[in-house]
Amino acid sequence: MGEADLNRERLELALEAAGLDLWENDLVTGTVTRKATKTFLELGFTEEEIVSGLQDVYGLFHPDDLATVQSAVSDHMSGVTPQYRCEFRLRAKSGEWVWYANYGRIMDGHTDTPGKRLIGVTFNIDDRKRKEDEIAQINRQLREQNALLQELNTALEQLAACDALTGLSNRRTLMEMGARECLSTGQLGQPLSLMVVDIDHFKAVNDAWGHLAGDRVICAVAQACLARSRTAVDIVARFGGEEFVIVLPGIDAPSAMRLAESLRTGVSDHNVLVDGDGACVTVTVSIGVATLYDARGASFEELVNTADKALYRAKQAGRNNVQSAVAAESAARAEAHMLLDPGQTQGSSALTN
Structure with a gap:
């Protein structure tokens, strides 16, 4: 060979x-x-x-x-x-x-x-390619499952942060975001206003029309609150039951009062459909407004409580009413001044107004 x-x-x-x-x-x-x-x-x-x-x-x-x-x-x-x-x-x-x-x-x-x-x-190379295809398919399935898991986690976070009925932030989220906002506006030296909104005589709606009708009223007021808020700036939350809170960063007391008055009239002018036969109800809201001009060291809870006290005064004033904590405190100071010096009537009137 x-x-x-x-x-x-x-x-x-x-x-x-x-x-x-x-x-x-x-x-x-x-x-x-x-x-x-x-x-x-x-x-x-x-x-x-x-x-x-x-x-x-x-x-x-x-x-x-x-x-x-x-x-x-x-x-x-x-x-x-x-x-x-x-x-x-x-x-x-x-x-x-x-x-x-x-x-x-x-x-x-x-x-x-x-x-x-x-x-x-x-x-x-058939064995190798088939293994590669199997691995690619497994990786593709893992990516799809991870994407689905991320969507579910996002949905769960959304559910945990939002009120199920209205889609607004819930009370826990409000307190967390409000505390951060209080700190932020304090560092920037900006005012921070807050409104507590309560539906007047809400129990009467439930008693007369049922809880589903009551839910429709709550959702209608929630939408009215959202319509007067700034997207990605203000915080709108359902505080509990028929009560709502709106946090207004950078808004002073006069502007907050004008916004509250707009919300009050907007709700009272709106008819809410409560059943399939076309029946409608009209509700009103009472609103308490509070403003911090220097939030450094201030507590968000204190701001909420102050606005809540103003809401209480709005209800005492006959409901369908807006009261400001700043104005109320000024009136209280003026009244105290009158008791000390009854002759200063004109000055006390100027403080109240």
Whole structure:
């Protein structure tokens, strides 16, 4: 046996051990000088079919992979890439698609002379690709599950932070956000106003029309509060039952009073549909307003309590009324001054107004 035959046997053994199938194309004549016989046998074709019926190799490529293969060949032929590398699917005789890879290079080439042969190997990568696909599918499912979990967590956080009936912030969220707002406005030296809004004679609505009608009234007043608030600036919360709180950063007492009066008239002018037969009710609200001009060291709870006391005075004044804590404190100081000096009537009147 000559040296050439020995080298050929050695090459065949090495290719077999590596699972590689050698092929060769004549670039001058365009003919296949060595077919990837092992690959075609692996795909279920007989040797006779390989010889007679598989001249159009491209016909076996998956339609989605064909352009990629042709582009890889063209890039190597034109010198864009130093080797021809590509992964693709071939159709087995059974119709199943099997993953393979090609590695090849133009041979017999010189600096100024194009090569005459394209020689390469084909090898089966189906197991690896299927595992990659399984991993990709698992990762895709994990991403989808994580996205769903994030949505659920967001929804749970929203539920925990919001009142279920109105969608407004709930009491716990109000106290947390209000405390932060109190600190922030104090650092900025801005005023902080707060309104406590209560629906007048709400129990009578429930007694006359039922709790579903009462819920509609609560939602209507909640919307009226939202309509007079600044998005992403003010805090609007359901404080409990038929009571609401609106936090107004940067708003002074006169502006807060005007806003409260607008809310009061807006609610009293609105008819709330309470049943499917078109029945409507009209309700009114009483509002207490409090303003901090220097929130440094102040407690948000104290601000709420101060506005709540003003609300109590609004109800004492006959309901459907707005009272300001600042005005009430001024009136109290004026009254005390009158008791000490009854002759100062005009001055006390000026303080009250």
